[in-house]
Amino acid sequence: MLSASVLLTIAVSLLSVVSLLFLAQGARGTDWMTLWMDETWRDSLGITLYVVLASTCMSLLIGTWLARTVSFRQWPFVSRVLRLPMFVPHIAAAYLFLILFSGQSGGGWFDANEPHYVTVILTYVWKEVPFVFLMMGVTYEQVNQGYRDMARTLQLSPVQQFRHAELPFLIKPLLDTFWILTAFISFAYEVPSLLGVTYPKLLGVLAYDRLSTGLYLESSEPYAVALVWTVFVTGGVVVSYMATHRLRRRIERGVRR
Amino acid sequence: MKTWGMGLLLSLFVWSLAGCGSESSVSFSDSFEDAVSASEQTTVNFYLWGGDEGINRYLDDFVAPRLQERYGIELNRVPMDTAEFIRQLSLDKKADRKQGSIDLVWINGDNFRNAREAGLLRDELPKRVPNADLLNETAQQSDAGTPTDGLELAWGNVQFVLHYDAAKVAEPPSTFEELRRWTEDNPGRFTYPEVTDFTGNAFIRHLLVARYGTGLSDGTEIEDTFWDELTSWGPYLWKEGRTYPPTLEQLDQLYASGDIWMTMGFNERRAEAEVREGVFPKETKALVLDHSIASTHFLAIPYNAPNPDGALVVMNELLSPEAQRVKQSAEYWGDGTSLDLSKLNDREQAEFEALEAGTTYPDPDLLRERAVPDYGPAIIDAVREEWPRVVR
Numbered sequence: 199m200l201s202a203s204v205l206l207t208i209a210v211s212l213l214s215v216v217s218l219l220f221l222a223q224g225a226r227g228t229d230w231m232t233l234w235m236d237e238t239w240r241d242s243l244g245i246t247l248y249v250v251l252a253s254t255c256m257s258l259l260i261g262t263w264l265a266r267t268v269s270f271r272q273w274p275f276v277s278r279v280l281r282l283p284m285f286v287p288h289i290a291a292a293y294l295f296l297i298l299f300s301g302q303s304g305g306g307w308f309d310a311n312e313p314h315y316v317t318v319i320l321t322y323v324w325k326e327v328p329f330v331f332l333m334m335g336v337t338y339e340q341v342n343q344g345y346r347d348m349a350r351t352l353q354l355s356p357v358q359q360f361r362h363a364e365l366p367f368l369i370k371p372l373l374d375t376f377w378i379l380t381a382f383i384s385f386a387y388e389v390p391s392l393l394g395v396t397y398p399k400l401l402g403v404l405a406y407d408r409l410s411t412g413l414y415l416e417s418s419e420p421y422a423v424a425l426v427w428t429v430f431v432t433g434g435v436v437v438s439y440m441a442t443h444r445l446r447r448r449i450e451r452g453v454r455r
Numbered sequence: 456m457k458t459w460g461m462g463l464l465l466s467l468f469v470w471s472l473a474g475c476g477s478e479s480s481v482s483f484s485d486s487f488e489d490a491v492s493a494s495e496q497t498t499v500n501f502y503l504w505g506g507d508e509g510i511n512r513y514l515d516d517f518v519a520p521r522l523q524e525r526y527g528i529e530l531n532r533v534p535m536d537t538a539e540f541i542r543q544l545s546l547d548k549k550a551d552r553k554q555g556s557i558d559l560v561w562i563n564g565d566n567f568r569n570a571r572e573a574g575l576l577r578d579e580l581p582k583r584v585p586n587a588d589l590l591n592e593t594a595q596q597s598d599a600g601t602p603t604d605g606l607e608l609a610w611g612n613v614q615f616v617l618h619y620d621a622a623k624v625a626e627p628p629s630t631f632e633e634l635r636r637w638t639e640d641n642p643g644r645f646t647y648p649e650v651t652d653f654t655g656n657a658f659i660r661h662l663l664v665a666r667y668g669t670g671l672s673d674g675t676e677i678e679d680t681f682w683d684e685l686t687s688w689g690p691y692l693w694k695e696g697r698t699y700p701p702t703l704e705q706l707d708q709l710y711a712s713g714d715i716w717m718t719m720g721f722n723e724r725r726a727e728a729e730v731r732e733g734v735f736p737k738e739t740k741a742l743v744l745d746h747s748i749a750s751t752h753f754l755a756i757p758y759n760a761p762n763p764d765g766a767l768v769v770m771n772e773l774l775s776p777e778a779q780r781v782k783q784s785a786e787y788w789g790d791g792t793s794l795d796l797s798k799l800n801d802r803e804q805a806e807f808e809a810l811e812a813g814t815t816y817p818d819p820d821l822l823r824e825r826a827v828p829d830y831g832p833a834i835i836d837a838v839r840e841e842w843p844r845v846v847r
Contacts, residue, residue, distance in 0.1 A: 395698035
């Protein structure tokens, strides 16, 4: 059993390293200054950061709030309904939102394919909230109720109750989920390709465009961008892991008690 | 058991990294007859753009059964964007992969230029394919300014036209300038695909011809005023020009659903089958403006084709008078023939002449009169590079 898990760990980390090596290989010969000065890539980075942060943060807030509410109020039915969007593939969700918000059926609020990427963000929020709900729901099931009771006994305000009796336990899964969603949304293709606009494009769509059109056939730039972004996400995971390392250890011991 | 599975996974992984063996490349048989017998009971993987139902049906319903029946060859049509399989081939070349997976490709324009520069195609095709003797020599000579050098054989000849819904457009424009004014009078009813798309790029090249004539040479820079003018179309286009359909398929969908009132594309006969099937509006008519770029598209065999003999046989069949005639008929595709009709016998010529004209076809004389040659790949690249400022 042990050797299987060791092998699996090796295989998984090896694949990540190999993917980085492949990207580095593809990115060879990139003029980094030109890449940085390229307005198209820069605008794409800007819009990508905005879409990723908006979708991820909204999903985390709504998902966590739902998990908390459902866990405290014991609503098994709601919990089941909330999981439904997870079974809808992203491409189907994108089509659904395209139909909901385009042309005559748009309802007039906002349109699919508009430069603020509202429909893209909405699609991601609808799709990722259940994922956050799942991750945070498990956490809420495991949190020792004693801490909340104690906070209440000490007559802390609701905000302080949350800060002292819940938040410390949420940080680890929140950070994990944050980076999973960031990595996923930042380089995903189908949703922004269907609901996005011609300019600026999200990084994943632009990279694919550059990879598959004649003019850029020999170009190393998409690889370079993917490499930088992968390093950024990996770095983010490592930093957030290190920053919360002591807290995690304390909680693990605390929960096991 | 688990450990064993993991070990297997790891070794598979290492194997895939190491590459899949050291096969040697497959060369052509000495004669076409040998190629025919060598390719019996084999499969030919034909990679081509798959965005047009008429083309797909032509290959699946007409060509594939014929090949199976006559030569025992199975045609495997693989739909893929042209630049994408050219990219795959250039990666093969870099990795020195001597036996790839692609036997035959449909190609032209800048993709051919790229493939030619990277040495991705086999040469001497006119000598190896008997029906190549029937080809129209002008069409066969060059591909949008790049000499073909026997690396590809002309498969079809088409011209660029717009199509419009006559039920909605009472007075269609007759020049590109009138088209611009028409968009102002009918806001939101016209757009064109992004210039990374073959057709979208060609539309912009038509506007370039309207301004500079056909003399815009590769080194010339396109003036800022041209792009400023194009930007001024924006507010009157579909979605106020904030976004453009990424592909011709999406433009066609918008036209089919009535969101926009005009579509466009290479091949003056392409709307016929769509109208017959009820996809395009019934009143669809062709629109020839000041000029129409004529374009030839080609077939080629990759350097590392695993079944080059089979590819030769398929090519020969695709260039046969009968296959070319059915291709040109409105039944499937409506693609103009690449053959020189004067080289065919009387019966074959008569059969071509007997093809009926569709309701969406433009006046053939007018179309011929307005035909202009395409710019070279450098202008295609320039349009790709500079157009984004229009949507910024």
